[in-house]
Amino acid sequence: MAIPERFANLPDYAFPRLRKLLAGIEPGGDPIILTIGEPRHALPDFVGPVMAESIADFGKYPSNEGTAELLAAISGWLGRRHGLDVEPARIMALNGTREGLFNAALALAPERKNGQQPTILIPNPFYQVYAVAAAAVGAEPVFVPAVAETGHLPRFADLPASVLDRATVAYLCSPANPQGSIASVDYLEELVALAEQHDFLIFSDECYSEIWRDTPPPGALAVATRMGLPDRVVMFNSLSKRSNLPGLRSGFAAGGLAQIAQMRRLRNYGGAPLPLPVQRISAMAWADEGHVDTSRALYQMKYAIADRVLGNVPGYQPVQGGFFLWLPVPENVGDGEDAARKLWAEAGIQVLPGTYLARDTLAGNPGRKFIRVALVAPADQTEAALNRLKNCLYQGG
16 A cells, blocks of 8 residues: 655654664673663652552543643743743643644644745754654745754745745744754844744744753743734743653643644644643643752753863864754764764764754755764763763764
């Protein structure tokens, strides 16, 4: 049976692709896995007790858009963190941000714009769900370089007017995955103004927003609201990174009333609501900042370790937010795949080739000469791994 053509051009997902790349290669040391962005800091103390207290609620159908308790907790967090007054009707609970980032395109990206095939604008490199969402809605994906020359953020305004006039959605991730760059208030104001001028939505992926070096990253919805254009942004966040709860699969979307209503409507037909015990834990997590502050301090310690170990490596960029290093591959090594094979075979360190997080364009693949390294292990293991990586890949710097 034929598969849908709209998905025929999707490359293998990053992690199966990596397994194929490293198949048959024995690790050249005790294995250290630095590929997946899975937080390994402690869970909040309240998770176990709340789950135990709520166990009977697995016997009930949960609220589809989120319980009143959860929506109020998220609204409260948006107020404390971003100075926003967002009513619960402008918020919906999600099974993590990936579900929302995909389904928002289904709910909000029209089939045609100005009588033409629409475009969806995607940073390159990027979180791969953005591209599959574009494919699902029949839009033309436009991969916009997010490279050193652009501050590792996409310059959407540099696109031709003919592309922007067909745009329905622009995806943005800040702090960026994989580069760790942060969109400033000025950047966000320019993007919101561009979206208003060309009539498209901004899907702002902010799931790394609570992991930062010096100051909290600004939020796109807050910037748009101050500009009087809150309906231009749908923001997404989750507890996976913020609260070290990736297995909880709990996140949210917030935006304009009409946009969230459309997303809720679609979810009534095809979505899977969060179990009630998960919603109770989530409400407590959004209401508590103590565990977030503790976890952030551990990441900041690892930033300092990375700066100390790799600071003299040519092309090294200190992480501003999130927990990934975006490391350049030396010319004598080759590309990201060559580096991944070398590190696994000679040092037992597993990293992700940057090519797997980007797409080929006429200008080439912006991830080809990079590897992504996750700073998720404890500080002592992180320091040992980075020293081993440096000695293998950069020959001691």
